[in-house]
Amino acid sequence: xxxxxxxxxxxxxxxxxxxxxxxxxxxxxxxxxxxxxxxxxxxxxxxxxxxxxxxxxxxxxxxxxxxxxxxxxxxxxxxxxxxxxxxxxxxxxxxxxxxxxxxxxxxxxxxxxxxxxxxxxxxxxxxxxxxxxxxxxxxxxxxxxxxxxxxxxxxxxxxxxxxxxxxxxxxxxxxxxxxxxxxxxxxxxxxxxxxxxxxxxxxxxxxxxxxxxxxxxxxxxxxxxxxxxxxxxxxxxxxxxxxxxxxxxxxxxxxxxxxxxxxxxxxxxxxxxxxxxxxxxxxxxxxxxxxxx
Numbered sequence: 001x002x003x004x005x006x007x008x009x010x011x012x013x014x015x016x017x018x019x020x021x022x023x024x025x026x027x028x029x030x031x032x033x034x035x036x037x038x039x040x041x042x043x044x045x046x047x048x049x050x051x052x053x054x055x056x057x058x059x060x061x062x063x064x065x066x067x068x069x070x071x072x073x074x075x076x077x078x079x080x081x082x083x084x085x086x087x088x089x090x091x092x093x094x095x096x097x098x099x100x101x102x103x104x105x106x107x108x109x110x111x112x113x114x115x116x117x118x119x120x121x122x123x124x125x126x127x128x129x130x131x132x133x134x135x136x137x138x139x140x141x142x143x144x145x146x147x148x149x150x151x152x153x154x155x156x157x158x159x160x161x162x163x164x165x166x167x168x169x170x171x172x173x174x175x176x177x178x179x180x181x182x183x184x185x186x187x188x189x190x191x192x193x194x195x196x197x198x199x200x201x202x203x204x205x206x207x208x209x210x211x212x213x214x215x216x217x218x219x220x221x222x223x224x225x226x227x228x229x230x231x232x233x234x235x236x237x238x239x240x241x242x243x244x245x246x247x248x249x250x251x252x253x254x255x256x257x258x259x260x261x262x263x264x265x266x267x268x269x270x271x272x273x274x275x276x277x278x279x280x281x282x283x284x285x286x287x288x289x290x291x292x293x
Contacts (some may be wrong), residue, residue, distance in 0.1 A: 001140060001263040002283065004078075004256045005129050011071045011281055012122050018121075019100070026057030029108065034109040050052040064101050070281055072097075073236050075125055078132065078257045086128050093121035099283035107236065134261040136248060140166040141259060144254050144259060144267040145245075148175040148287035150190060151269055155182050155199050156216045158288050165212060170225045171251040173244060201225070230254050244275045249280060256282075 002010065010272065032049040053061060072094055079090055099106065100118040109116040120150045152158070155168060159204035181194035204223060209216035230250035232241040239246035249266075266277050266284035277284045 001266070003138065004260045005126075006073070007281070007283065008074065008129055009126055010128055011067070015064065015067050015071060015165075016119055016122060018060060018067065019115060019118050020059045022057060023100070023111045023118070024066055026035050026053055026060060027103065027111045027114075029106070029114065030113055031109075032105070033212065045276070046105045046107035048106050048109060053103070061101065061103070068097060068101060070279075072125075074253070074281065075129065077235055077253055078260065079128055080257070082128070082132075086131065089124060089200070090128055093124045093178055096121040105170045111293075129260055132257075132260040134259050136167070136259045136262045138262050139164070139264065140263040141166050141255060142166060142265050142267050143170065143171060143255060144174065144287060145248055145270060145273060146174050146181070147270045147273075149174065149178070149197055150181075150193050152287050152290040153200065153201070154223070154290060158216075158221060159293060160288070165219065166221055168216065168221060168225065169255055171248060171255070172226060172229050173247040173251055175201075175225065176250045179242060226251065226255065228254070247274055248273065249276060249282065251284060253280075 003291055028051045029048050030051060031047055072085070075090065079086060097118055100114055106114060108117060140160070142158075148154075158168065160166060178194045182198055184192055204210055204214050204216075210223070210225045211227050213222045215221075216223050230247060230253070232239060232247070232250055235250040235253055239248065239250050252264070252266055263283075266282055267274070267287050268274060268277070268284055269286050274284055
């Protein structure tokens with residue numbers, strides 16, 4: 001199972017391949033600001049320009065822009081709060097990549113030179129992620145939504161295909177939704193399950209600090225509750241603060257930010273949330289099947 005950093009590296013590899021295709025197979029560079037011409041402009045961004053792309057090149061450029069913007073949005077969230085030099089390096093690399101993908105004026109004399117420079121900027125962005133601290137020692141963390149908890153509330157029996165131990169993390173939007181379900185829902189079965197889950201979670205506190213993590217099944221699993229709400233204005237730009245799924249995704253991204261060298265996986269049966277997770281390039285699985293009655 002990929003860690004957060006490995007997942008970003010796979011996204012970067014896709015972007016690198018698209019860059020190579022765009023620049024080395026569909027692009028060409030010429031000197032547009034030649035000395036000895038009728039006039040010379042003083043350009044801050046370079047004396048060389050890209051010739052007009054053909055249709056195939058435009059299609060690759062469009063896909064590359066979409067992939068890079070999603071990738072960079074995640075980087076921006078994961079690196080929030082890092083030292084100024086890291087943020088400056090991120091901004092500088094973004095400028096190189098954005099200008100290259102959009103084929104704006106450049107100092108590069110050849111497309112090979114432009115590709116090499118853009119590839120270096122992409123690697124520089126990944127290097128910033130590798131600097132992040134991770135206290136979870138590479139252990140997988142699973143983030144269930146409310147739907148998954150209601151479907152199989154026997155958390156102590158949860159198991160996934162990977163070997164070794166794992167942590168189940170309960171996010172603030174999920175705990176808040178359980179509270180709503182136990183008091184306002186008219187469906188007896190779901191209301192009873194929500195109330196039972198809340199009692200069960202409270203019981204885990206007898207084992208220690210739930211915000212630091214307590215054992216579920218010895219040597220196999222532990223559980224913790226995340227106390228801090230997500231900062232929606234500092235998350236992915238398309239997430240809506242009033243949407244429960246989007247708040248869940250923002251909380252999940254916050255967990256990923258603190259565990260960059262560990263696998264962090266959403267657990268949900270909700271098809272809409274799965275679609276949103278896929279769009280955001282976040283991994284997800286379905287919850288384990290409950291034991292037969």
